[in-house]
Amino acid sequence: MIRTTNLTKDYGARRAIENLTFEAKQGEVVGFLGPNGAGKTTTMRILAGYMPPTFGSAQIAGFDVVEESIEVRRRVGYLPETVPLYSDMTVFDYLKFMADLRHLPNADEMVDNALEMVQMEQRADGYISNLSKGMRQRVGLAQALLHKPEVLILDEPTIGLDPAQVVEVRGIIREIGKERTVLLSTHILSEAQQLCDRVLIINKGRIVAEDTPENLQARLVGAERSILRIKGDAEELMPIISKIIGVQDAKIRPDGAVEFQFAPGVDVRPEVAKTVINSGFDLLELSPVGLSLEEIFLELTRDDAPTK
Protein backbone atom coordinates (compact mmCIF):
# COMPACT_ATOMS: atom_id res chain seq x y z
CA MET A 1 0.00 0.00 0.00
CA ILE A 2 2.80 2.38 0.92
CA ARG A 3 6.17 1.86 -0.72
CA THR A 4 9.07 4.28 -0.66
CA THR A 5 12.39 3.93 -2.42
CA ASN A 6 15.42 6.00 -1.42
CA LEU A 7 13.18 8.86 -0.39
CA THR A 8 15.30 11.95 0.20
CA LYS A 9 14.31 15.53 0.96
CA ASP A 10 16.56 18.57 1.24
CA TYR A 11 15.50 21.91 2.70
CA GLY A 12 18.12 24.13 1.13
CA ALA A 13 21.44 22.76 2.32
CA ARG A 14 19.89 20.73 5.13
CA ARG A 15 19.01 17.13 4.39
CA ALA A 16 15.81 16.28 6.28
CA ILE A 17 15.51 12.64 5.23
CA GLU A 18 17.95 10.42 3.40
CA ASN A 19 17.32 7.25 1.40
CA LEU A 20 14.25 6.12 3.26
CA THR A 21 13.09 2.79 1.87
CA PHE A 22 10.20 1.00 3.50
CA GLU A 23 6.84 -0.63 2.88
CA ALA A 24 3.55 -0.84 4.67
CA LYS A 25 0.90 -3.37 3.69
CA GLN A 26 -2.86 -3.33 3.86
CA GLY A 27 -4.17 -3.99 7.34
CA GLU A 28 -0.86 -3.03 8.89
CA VAL A 29 -0.28 -0.31 11.46
CA VAL A 30 3.24 1.00 11.08
CA GLY A 31 4.73 3.27 13.68
CA PHE A 32 7.17 5.95 12.81
CA LEU A 33 9.32 6.62 15.80
CA GLY A 34 12.02 9.18 16.25
CA PRO A 35 13.14 12.24 18.17
CA ASN A 36 11.92 15.69 17.16
CA GLY A 37 13.48 16.81 13.90
CA ALA A 38 14.23 13.25 12.78
CA GLY A 39 12.25 13.65 9.56
CA LYS A 40 8.94 12.03 10.49
CA THR A 41 6.74 14.95 9.47
CA THR A 42 8.70 15.50 6.25
CA THR A 43 8.20 11.88 5.23
CA MET A 44 4.51 12.00 6.04
CA ARG A 45 4.03 15.23 4.12
CA ILE A 46 5.63 13.66 1.06
CA LEU A 47 3.41 10.60 1.34
CA ALA A 48 0.29 12.74 1.76
CA GLY A 49 1.11 14.58 -1.47
CA TYR A 50 1.83 17.90 0.26
CA MET A 51 5.32 18.23 -1.13
CA PRO A 52 7.55 16.31 -3.51
CA PRO A 53 10.77 14.55 -2.48
CA THR A 54 14.14 15.86 -3.70
CA PHE A 55 15.17 12.37 -4.79
CA GLY A 56 13.67 8.93 -4.64
CA SER A 57 10.09 7.89 -5.09
CA ALA A 58 7.03 6.88 -3.13
CA GLN A 59 3.87 5.05 -4.15
CA ILE A 60 0.56 4.86 -2.42
CA ALA A 61 -1.74 2.08 -3.66
CA GLY A 62 0.46 1.90 -6.75
CA PHE A 63 0.24 5.62 -7.57
CA ASP A 64 3.31 7.82 -7.58
CA VAL A 65 3.10 10.68 -5.08
CA VAL A 66 4.54 13.20 -7.56
CA GLU A 67 3.31 12.02 -10.96
CA GLU A 68 -0.15 10.96 -9.79
CA SER A 69 -0.50 13.22 -6.80
CA ILE A 70 -4.25 13.77 -7.14
CA GLU A 71 -4.89 10.00 -7.25
CA VAL A 72 -2.70 9.60 -4.17
CA ARG A 73 -4.54 12.36 -2.33
CA ARG A 74 -7.87 10.72 -3.12
CA ARG A 75 -6.69 7.56 -1.35
CA VAL A 76 -4.97 9.07 1.65
CA GLY A 77 -6.48 10.39 4.83
CA TYR A 78 -4.01 12.73 6.48
CA LEU A 79 -3.94 14.27 9.90
CA PRO A 80 -1.07 16.77 10.14
CA GLU A 81 0.60 17.44 13.47
CA THR A 82 -1.06 20.84 13.77
CA VAL A 83 -4.67 19.93 13.17
CA PRO A 84 -5.84 22.15 10.30
CA LEU A 85 -9.28 23.44 11.21
CA TYR A 86 -11.40 26.43 10.24
CA SER A 87 -12.44 27.81 13.60
CA ASP A 88 -15.10 29.97 11.96
CA MET A 89 -17.04 26.90 10.83
CA THR A 90 -19.21 24.42 12.64
CA VAL A 91 -17.92 20.87 12.88
CA PHE A 92 -20.50 19.69 10.35
CA ASP A 93 -19.85 22.50 7.87
CA TYR A 94 -16.11 21.91 8.04
CA LEU A 95 -16.46 18.21 7.31
CA LYS A 96 -19.04 18.92 4.62
CA PHE A 97 -16.62 21.36 2.98
CA MET A 98 -13.94 18.67 2.92
CA ALA A 99 -16.45 16.09 1.68
CA ASP A 100 -17.39 18.45 -1.17
CA LEU A 101 -13.74 18.94 -2.11
CA ARG A 102 -13.44 15.16 -2.27
CA HIS A 103 -16.63 14.89 -4.38
CA LEU A 104 -18.09 12.34 -2.00
CA PRO A 105 -21.46 10.96 -2.94
CA ASN A 106 -23.90 11.13 0.01
CA ALA A 107 -21.64 13.71 1.62
CA ASP A 108 -24.01 14.30 4.54
CA GLU A 109 -24.12 10.61 5.33
CA MET A 110 -20.33 10.27 5.09
CA VAL A 111 -19.91 13.23 7.45
CA ASP A 112 -22.32 11.64 9.91
CA ASN A 113 -20.40 8.36 9.73
CA ALA A 114 -17.07 10.05 10.36
CA LEU A 115 -18.54 11.98 13.29
CA GLU A 116 -19.93 8.78 14.72
CA MET A 117 -16.56 7.10 14.39
CA VAL A 118 -14.88 9.76 16.52
CA GLN A 119 -17.94 10.11 18.78
CA MET A 120 -18.57 13.74 17.97
CA GLU A 121 -22.18 13.51 16.73
CA GLN A 122 -23.38 15.61 19.64
CA ARG A 123 -21.09 18.49 18.71
CA ALA A 124 -21.81 18.56 14.96
CA ASP A 125 -23.48 21.97 15.12
CA GLY A 126 -20.96 23.53 17.48
CA TYR A 127 -18.37 25.97 16.25
CA ILE A 128 -14.84 24.57 16.05
CA SER A 129 -13.54 27.64 17.92
CA ASN A 130 -15.45 26.48 20.99
CA LEU A 131 -14.00 22.97 21.06
CA SER A 132 -11.38 21.65 23.46
CA LYS A 133 -8.02 20.44 22.18
CA GLY A 134 -9.09 16.82 22.40
CA MET A 135 -12.28 17.46 20.45
CA ARG A 136 -10.38 19.37 17.79
CA GLN A 137 -8.06 16.42 17.43
CA ARG A 138 -11.08 14.19 16.94
CA VAL A 139 -12.53 16.51 14.32
CA GLY A 140 -9.16 16.38 12.55
CA LEU A 141 -9.28 12.62 12.71
CA ALA A 142 -12.84 12.64 11.35
CA GLN A 143 -11.57 14.74 8.44
CA ALA A 144 -8.88 12.14 7.73
CA LEU A 145 -11.41 9.28 7.94
CA LEU A 146 -14.18 11.02 6.03
CA HIS A 147 -13.64 9.38 2.64
CA LYS A 148 -12.79 5.93 4.06
CA PRO A 149 -9.22 6.18 2.74
CA GLU A 150 -7.14 3.15 1.90
CA VAL A 151 -4.16 4.69 3.65
CA LEU A 152 -4.26 6.75 6.81
CA ILE A 153 -1.30 8.97 7.71
CA LEU A 154 -1.43 10.36 11.22
CA ASP A 155 1.23 12.72 12.49
CA GLU A 156 1.35 12.53 16.29
CA PRO A 157 -2.35 11.71 16.59
CA THR A 158 -2.50 11.68 20.39
CA ILE A 159 -0.32 14.67 21.16
CA GLY A 160 -1.85 17.08 23.65
CA LEU A 161 -4.75 14.84 24.60
CA ASP A 162 -5.70 13.93 28.13
CA PRO A 163 -5.26 10.27 29.14
CA ALA A 164 -8.90 9.35 28.56
CA GLN A 165 -8.87 10.90 25.10
CA VAL A 166 -5.59 9.15 24.29
CA VAL A 167 -7.23 5.81 25.06
CA GLU A 168 -10.21 6.70 22.86
CA VAL A 169 -8.12 7.84 19.90
CA ARG A 170 -5.90 4.76 20.15
CA GLY A 171 -9.02 2.62 20.12
CA ILE A 172 -10.20 4.31 16.94
CA ILE A 173 -6.81 3.82 15.26
CA ARG A 174 -6.67 0.18 16.26
CA GLU A 175 -10.11 -0.36 14.77
CA ILE A 176 -9.21 1.34 11.48
CA GLY A 177 -5.88 -0.47 11.30
CA LYS A 178 -7.62 -3.82 11.03
CA GLU A 179 -8.61 -3.19 7.42
CA ARG A 180 -6.54 -0.27 6.19
CA THR A 181 -2.94 0.78 6.17
CA VAL A 182 -2.04 3.17 8.93
CA LEU A 183 1.23 5.03 9.22
CA LEU A 184 1.46 6.95 12.44
CA SER A 185 4.25 8.94 13.95
CA THR A 186 4.76 9.22 17.62
CA HIS A 187 7.45 9.78 20.15
CA ILE A 188 5.47 7.96 22.80
CA LEU A 189 7.07 4.56 22.72
CA SER A 190 4.38 2.78 24.65
CA GLU A 191 1.92 3.98 22.04
CA ALA A 192 3.96 2.37 19.27
CA GLN A 193 4.21 -0.79 21.34
CA GLN A 194 0.44 -0.93 21.85
CA LEU A 195 -0.72 0.07 18.40
CA CYS A 196 1.83 -0.94 15.83
CA ASP A 197 2.44 -4.18 14.02
CA ARG A 198 5.78 -2.81 12.94
CA VAL A 199 7.99 0.05 14.03
CA LEU A 200 10.39 2.14 11.97
CA ILE A 201 12.87 4.00 14.08
CA ILE A 202 14.14 7.09 12.33
CA ASN A 203 16.96 9.33 13.46
CA LYS A 204 18.56 12.24 11.64
CA GLY A 205 16.63 11.42 8.49
CA ARG A 206 17.64 7.75 8.31
CA ILE A 207 15.88 4.57 9.28
CA VAL A 208 17.99 3.03 12.02
CA ALA A 209 15.77 0.03 12.75
CA GLU A 210 12.68 -1.62 11.35
CA ASP A 211 10.91 -4.57 12.93
CA THR A 212 8.05 -5.61 15.18
CA PRO A 213 8.32 -4.08 18.64
CA GLU A 214 9.02 -7.57 20.04
CA ASN A 215 11.76 -8.45 17.55
CA LEU A 216 13.41 -5.10 18.06
CA GLN A 217 13.69 -5.87 21.73
CA ALA A 218 15.12 -9.31 21.11
CA ARG A 219 17.57 -8.09 18.49
CA LEU A 220 18.99 -5.38 20.59
CA VAL A 221 19.34 -7.16 23.85
CA GLY A 222 22.02 -9.51 22.45
CA ALA A 223 21.90 -11.50 25.68
CA GLU A 224 18.92 -12.53 27.71
CA ARG A 225 18.48 -11.05 31.11
CA SER A 226 16.61 -12.36 34.14
CA ILE A 227 16.05 -11.33 37.68
CA LEU A 228 15.99 -13.52 40.70
CA ARG A 229 14.44 -12.70 44.04
CA ILE A 230 14.88 -14.70 47.22
CA LYS A 231 13.75 -14.40 50.81
CA GLY A 232 16.68 -13.06 52.81
CA ASP A 233 20.00 -11.47 51.94
CA ALA A 234 20.93 -11.67 48.26
CA GLU A 235 24.61 -11.06 49.08
CA GLU A 236 24.88 -14.62 50.39
CA LEU A 237 23.56 -15.95 47.11
CA MET A 238 26.01 -14.10 44.88
CA PRO A 239 29.01 -16.48 45.12
CA ILE A 240 26.73 -19.46 44.41
CA ILE A 241 25.01 -17.88 41.42
CA SER A 242 28.24 -16.66 39.87
CA LYS A 243 29.63 -20.18 39.85
CA ILE A 244 26.84 -21.57 37.64
CA ILE A 245 28.14 -22.19 34.13
CA GLY A 246 26.59 -19.79 31.62
CA VAL A 247 25.60 -17.11 34.11
CA GLN A 248 27.19 -13.81 33.23
CA ASP A 249 27.39 -10.41 34.81
CA ALA A 250 25.40 -11.21 37.97
CA LYS A 251 24.78 -8.18 40.18
CA ILE A 252 22.47 -7.02 42.93
CA ARG A 253 19.98 -4.36 41.90
CA PRO A 254 19.03 -1.49 44.21
CA ASP A 255 15.70 -3.19 44.93
CA GLY A 256 17.53 -6.25 46.32
CA ALA A 257 16.91 -8.60 43.39
CA VAL A 258 19.78 -10.33 41.59
CA GLU A 259 20.04 -9.62 37.89
CA PHE A 260 22.07 -11.80 35.55
CA GLN A 261 22.55 -12.41 31.84
CA PHE A 262 23.05 -15.49 29.74
CA ALA A 263 23.67 -16.08 26.07
CA PRO A 264 20.54 -16.49 23.92
CA GLY A 265 19.72 -20.16 23.38
CA VAL A 266 21.60 -21.29 26.50
CA ASP A 267 18.84 -21.04 29.03
CA VAL A 268 20.43 -21.37 32.46
CA ARG A 269 17.29 -20.62 34.41
CA PRO A 270 16.38 -24.23 35.35
CA GLU A 271 19.91 -24.71 36.66
CA VAL A 272 19.75 -21.43 38.58
CA ALA A 273 16.41 -22.39 40.17
CA LYS A 274 17.72 -25.82 41.21
CA THR A 275 20.93 -24.39 42.65
CA VAL A 276 19.11 -21.71 44.65
CA ILE A 277 16.69 -24.21 46.20
CA ASN A 278 19.35 -26.86 46.83
CA SER A 279 21.43 -24.22 48.60
CA GLY A 280 18.56 -23.72 51.07
CA PHE A 281 17.24 -20.34 49.88
CA ASP A 282 13.52 -19.62 49.40
CA LEU A 283 13.00 -18.67 45.76
CA LEU A 284 10.39 -15.91 45.38
CA GLU A 285 10.76 -14.93 41.74
CA LEU A 286 12.71 -15.83 38.62
CA SER A 287 11.62 -13.84 35.62
CA PRO A 288 12.97 -12.45 32.34
CA VAL A 289 13.59 -8.75 31.84
CA GLY A 290 13.50 -7.29 28.35
CA LEU A 291 14.77 -3.96 27.18
CA SER A 292 11.90 -1.54 27.10
CA LEU A 293 11.22 0.19 23.83
CA GLU A 294 12.48 3.34 25.54
CA GLU A 295 15.88 1.73 26.03
CA ILE A 296 15.95 0.49 22.45
CA PHE A 297 15.02 3.91 21.22
CA LEU A 298 17.75 5.61 23.21
CA GLU A 299 20.23 2.97 22.13
CA LEU A 300 19.43 3.43 18.45
CA THR A 301 19.23 7.19 18.42
CA ARG A 302 22.51 7.73 20.24
CA ASP A 303 24.92 9.80 18.18
CA ASP A 304 27.34 6.90 17.76
CA ALA A 305 24.64 4.28 17.19
CA PRO A 306 25.23 2.02 14.24
CA THR A 307 22.72 2.36 11.41
CA LYS A 308 20.68 -0.58 10.25
Place this chain on the structure above:
Amino acid sequence: MRNVWTIARREIRLYFASPIAYIIGLLIFLISGIYFVLSIYLAGQAAFTTGSTTAPGPDLVIGLMVFLFLFAVPALSMRLMAEEHRNGTLELLLTAPIHEWELIVGKWLGSFLFVFLIIVVSFIYPIVLNGLVTPGIDQGLMMANYLAITLVAAAFLAIGTAISSFFNNQFAAFFATLAVLFFLWVVIGWPAVVMQGSGGIFNYLSMSTHFSSMQAGTVALSDIVYYLSLTGLGLFLGTVAVEIRRWK
Protein backbone atom coordinates in the same frame (compact mmCIF):
# COMPACT_ATOMS: atom_id res chain seq x y z
CA MET B 1 -14.91 23.69 -11.72
CA ARG B 2 -16.77 22.01 -8.90
CA ASN B 3 -13.81 22.52 -6.59
CA VAL B 4 -13.55 26.17 -7.62
CA TRP B 5 -17.15 26.69 -6.61
CA THR B 6 -16.71 24.79 -3.31
CA ILE B 7 -13.78 27.06 -2.39
CA ALA B 8 -15.56 30.21 -3.62
CA ARG B 9 -18.71 29.41 -1.64
CA ARG B 10 -16.73 29.15 1.58
CA GLU B 11 -15.07 32.50 0.90
CA ILE B 12 -18.38 34.27 0.23
CA ARG B 13 -19.81 32.88 3.44
CA LEU B 14 -16.72 34.07 5.28
CA TYR B 15 -17.11 37.62 3.91
CA PHE B 16 -20.70 37.72 5.10
CA ALA B 17 -19.58 36.64 8.55
CA SER B 18 -16.70 39.10 8.68
CA PRO B 19 -17.06 42.55 10.25
CA ILE B 20 -14.23 43.86 8.06
CA ALA B 21 -16.21 43.09 4.90
CA TYR B 22 -19.27 44.87 6.27
CA ILE B 23 -17.21 47.86 7.32
CA ILE B 24 -15.62 48.07 3.87
CA GLY B 25 -19.02 47.82 2.15
CA LEU B 26 -20.47 50.42 4.50
CA LEU B 27 -17.59 52.86 3.95
CA ILE B 28 -17.79 52.52 0.18
CA PHE B 29 -21.51 53.31 0.18
CA LEU B 30 -21.19 56.03 2.79
CA ILE B 31 -18.47 57.90 0.90
CA SER B 32 -19.98 57.34 -2.56
CA GLY B 33 -23.46 58.17 -1.26
CA ILE B 34 -22.35 61.49 0.21
CA TYR B 35 -20.47 62.26 -3.01
CA PHE B 36 -23.55 61.38 -5.09
CA VAL B 37 -25.94 63.51 -3.08
CA LEU B 38 -23.53 66.44 -2.96
CA SER B 39 -22.87 66.27 -6.71
CA ILE B 40 -26.56 66.31 -7.48
CA TYR B 41 -27.18 69.10 -5.02
CA LEU B 42 -24.36 71.19 -6.51
CA ALA B 43 -25.54 70.52 -10.08
CA GLY B 44 -29.01 71.61 -9.04
CA GLN B 45 -27.60 74.77 -7.45
CA ALA B 46 -25.60 75.53 -10.61
CA ALA B 47 -28.68 75.07 -12.77
CA PHE B 48 -30.59 77.41 -10.51
CA THR B 49 -28.00 80.16 -10.21
CA THR B 50 -26.12 80.08 -13.53
CA GLY B 51 -28.65 78.32 -15.71
CA SER B 52 -26.19 75.48 -16.36
CA THR B 53 -27.77 72.52 -18.12
CA THR B 54 -24.92 70.07 -17.53
CA ALA B 55 -26.33 67.20 -15.49
CA PRO B 56 -24.09 64.60 -13.81
CA GLY B 57 -23.60 61.56 -16.05
CA PRO B 58 -23.84 57.86 -15.18
CA ASP B 59 -20.08 57.86 -14.60
CA LEU B 60 -20.64 60.06 -11.56
CA VAL B 61 -19.78 57.60 -8.79
CA ILE B 62 -17.86 54.98 -10.76
CA GLY B 63 -14.54 56.85 -10.78
CA LEU B 64 -14.77 57.39 -7.02
CA MET B 65 -15.69 53.76 -6.41
CA VAL B 66 -12.70 52.52 -8.37
CA PHE B 67 -10.51 54.84 -6.31
CA LEU B 68 -12.03 53.36 -3.13
CA PHE B 69 -11.42 49.85 -4.50
CA LEU B 70 -7.70 50.68 -4.59
CA PHE B 71 -7.85 50.51 -0.78
CA ALA B 72 -10.78 48.14 -0.28
CA VAL B 73 -9.45 45.34 -2.48
CA PRO B 74 -6.18 44.88 -0.57
CA ALA B 75 -8.21 44.73 2.65
CA LEU B 76 -10.55 42.13 1.17
CA SER B 77 -7.89 40.00 -0.50
CA MET B 78 -5.11 40.12 2.10
CA ARG B 79 -6.31 37.12 4.08
CA LEU B 80 -7.38 34.91 1.17
CA MET B 81 -4.21 32.79 1.08
CA ALA B 82 -2.00 34.28 3.81
CA GLU B 83 -4.44 33.18 6.50
CA GLU B 84 -4.59 29.62 5.17
CA HIS B 85 -0.85 29.45 5.44
CA ARG B 86 -0.69 30.95 8.90
CA ASN B 87 -3.40 28.64 10.26
CA GLY B 88 -1.88 25.54 8.70
CA THR B 89 -5.06 24.92 6.72
CA LEU B 90 -3.11 25.25 3.48
CA GLU B 91 -1.71 21.80 4.30
CA LEU B 92 -5.29 20.55 4.44
CA LEU B 93 -6.18 22.05 1.06
CA LEU B 94 -2.96 20.94 -0.62
CA THR B 95 -3.45 17.36 0.53
CA ALA B 96 -7.05 17.33 -0.71
CA PRO B 97 -7.48 16.09 -4.29
CA ILE B 98 -7.68 19.54 -5.87
CA HIS B 99 -5.38 21.39 -8.26
CA GLU B 100 -3.52 24.51 -7.17
CA TRP B 101 -5.26 26.62 -9.81
CA GLU B 102 -8.67 25.51 -8.53
CA LEU B 103 -7.74 26.77 -5.09
CA ILE B 104 -6.53 30.14 -6.41
CA VAL B 105 -9.42 30.64 -8.83
CA GLY B 106 -11.90 29.63 -6.11
CA LYS B 107 -10.41 32.14 -3.69
CA TRP B 108 -10.47 34.86 -6.32
CA LEU B 109 -14.02 34.03 -7.41
CA GLY B 110 -15.28 34.21 -3.82
CA SER B 111 -13.79 37.67 -3.34
CA PHE B 112 -14.91 38.79 -6.80
CA LEU B 113 -18.52 37.80 -6.16
CA PHE B 114 -18.50 39.81 -2.94
CA VAL B 115 -17.14 42.91 -4.69
CA PHE B 116 -19.50 42.31 -7.61
CA LEU B 117 -22.37 42.47 -5.16
CA ILE B 118 -21.15 45.91 -4.07
CA ILE B 119 -21.05 46.92 -7.75
CA VAL B 120 -24.57 45.60 -8.31
CA VAL B 121 -25.91 47.46 -5.27
CA SER B 122 -24.30 50.66 -6.59
CA PHE B 123 -26.72 50.44 -9.54
CA ILE B 124 -29.02 52.37 -7.29
CA TYR B 125 -27.09 55.56 -8.20
CA PRO B 126 -27.75 55.54 -11.98
CA ILE B 127 -31.34 54.45 -11.31
CA VAL B 128 -31.91 57.44 -9.02
CA LEU B 129 -30.06 59.72 -11.42
CA ASN B 130 -32.17 58.50 -14.31
CA GLY B 131 -35.26 59.73 -12.50
CA LEU B 132 -33.75 63.14 -11.84
CA VAL B 133 -32.46 64.17 -15.25
CA THR B 134 -34.31 64.63 -18.50
CA PRO B 135 -34.38 62.79 -20.82
CA GLY B 136 -32.69 60.20 -18.59
CA ILE B 137 -29.10 59.01 -18.52
CA ASP B 138 -27.06 57.68 -21.41
CA GLN B 139 -27.54 53.94 -20.92
CA GLY B 140 -24.67 52.95 -23.23
CA LEU B 141 -22.30 55.08 -21.20
CA MET B 142 -23.65 53.54 -18.03
CA MET B 143 -23.03 50.03 -19.30
CA ALA B 144 -19.48 50.95 -20.38
CA ASN B 145 -18.82 52.33 -16.89
CA TYR B 146 -20.16 49.25 -15.16
CA LEU B 147 -18.22 46.96 -17.48
CA ALA B 148 -15.08 48.98 -16.69
CA ILE B 149 -15.49 48.83 -12.91
CA THR B 150 -16.26 45.10 -13.05
CA LEU B 151 -13.12 44.39 -15.09
CA VAL B 152 -11.01 46.60 -12.83
CA ALA B 153 -12.33 44.81 -9.73
CA ALA B 154 -11.57 41.42 -11.28
CA ALA B 155 -7.99 42.44 -12.08
CA PHE B 156 -7.42 44.11 -8.69
CA LEU B 157 -8.63 41.01 -6.85
CA ALA B 158 -6.52 38.65 -8.97
CA ILE B 159 -3.46 40.71 -8.11
CA GLY B 160 -4.51 40.71 -4.44
CA THR B 161 -5.01 36.95 -4.44
CA ALA B 162 -1.58 36.38 -6.01
CA ILE B 163 0.16 38.64 -3.50
CA SER B 164 -1.66 37.02 -0.59
CA SER B 165 -0.28 33.66 -1.80
CA PHE B 166 3.27 34.92 -1.40
CA PHE B 167 2.79 36.13 2.19
CA ASN B 168 2.15 34.49 5.55
CA ASN B 169 1.24 37.77 7.17
CA GLN B 170 -1.96 39.34 5.93
CA PHE B 171 -0.95 42.88 6.80
CA ALA B 172 2.20 42.51 4.73
CA ALA B 173 -0.05 41.24 1.93
CA PHE B 174 -2.30 44.30 2.38
CA PHE B 175 0.52 46.82 1.99
CA ALA B 176 2.17 44.92 -0.86
CA THR B 177 -1.15 44.77 -2.75
CA LEU B 178 -1.80 48.44 -2.10
CA ALA B 179 1.67 49.30 -3.41
CA VAL B 180 1.31 47.16 -6.56
CA LEU B 181 -2.17 48.49 -7.35
CA PHE B 182 -1.01 52.07 -6.82
CA PHE B 183 1.97 51.39 -9.08
CA LEU B 184 -0.18 49.90 -11.85
CA TRP B 185 -2.84 52.56 -11.52
CA VAL B 186 -0.74 55.69 -11.18
CA VAL B 187 3.03 55.33 -11.31
CA ILE B 188 3.40 53.22 -14.43
CA GLY B 189 1.70 55.93 -16.52
CA TRP B 190 4.16 58.66 -15.48
CA PRO B 191 6.88 57.89 -18.06
CA ALA B 192 4.19 58.36 -20.72
CA VAL B 193 3.53 61.86 -19.42
CA VAL B 194 7.24 62.69 -19.30
CA MET B 195 8.15 61.08 -22.62
CA GLN B 196 5.04 62.40 -24.33
CA GLY B 197 4.81 60.82 -27.79
CA SER B 198 7.18 57.88 -27.20
CA GLY B 199 5.63 56.62 -23.97
CA GLY B 200 2.83 54.61 -25.54
CA ILE B 201 3.81 51.32 -23.93
CA PHE B 202 3.55 52.87 -20.45
CA ASN B 203 0.17 54.24 -21.36
CA TYR B 204 -0.89 50.78 -22.42
CA LEU B 205 0.38 49.23 -19.19
CA SER B 206 -1.36 51.75 -16.98
CA MET B 207 -4.64 50.47 -15.57
CA SER B 208 -6.09 53.95 -15.31
CA THR B 209 -5.61 54.73 -19.02
CA HIS B 210 -7.81 51.80 -20.03
CA PHE B 211 -10.32 52.70 -17.37
CA SER B 212 -10.51 56.34 -18.46
CA SER B 213 -11.27 55.47 -22.05
CA MET B 214 -13.98 52.99 -21.04
CA GLN B 215 -15.38 55.49 -18.55
CA ALA B 216 -15.70 57.99 -21.39
CA GLY B 217 -17.81 55.45 -23.23
CA THR B 218 -15.29 53.87 -25.64
CA VAL B 219 -15.23 50.14 -25.12
CA ALA B 220 -12.30 48.84 -27.14
CA LEU B 221 -11.49 45.16 -27.33
CA SER B 222 -7.91 45.99 -26.31
CA ASP B 223 -9.18 47.38 -22.99
CA ILE B 224 -11.16 44.25 -22.25
CA VAL B 225 -8.24 42.05 -23.28
CA TYR B 226 -5.91 44.12 -21.07
CA TYR B 227 -8.00 43.62 -17.91
CA LEU B 228 -8.69 39.97 -18.62
CA SER B 229 -4.96 39.36 -19.25
CA LEU B 230 -4.09 41.07 -15.99
CA THR B 231 -6.66 38.94 -14.18
CA GLY B 232 -5.26 35.80 -15.82
CA LEU B 233 -1.72 36.81 -14.96
CA GLY B 234 -2.66 37.38 -11.31
CA LEU B 235 -4.33 33.98 -11.06
CA PHE B 236 -1.36 32.34 -12.78
CA LEU B 237 1.13 33.97 -10.39
CA GLY B 238 -1.00 32.94 -7.43
CA THR B 239 -0.91 29.33 -8.65
CA VAL B 240 2.85 29.55 -9.12
CA ALA B 241 3.20 30.91 -5.57
CA VAL B 242 1.35 27.89 -4.18
CA GLU B 243 3.53 25.54 -6.21
CA ILE B 244 6.65 27.29 -4.95
CA ARG B 245 5.43 26.70 -1.39
CA ARG B 246 5.10 23.01 -2.15
CA TRP B 247 8.64 22.75 -3.46
CA LYS B 248 10.32 24.89 -0.82
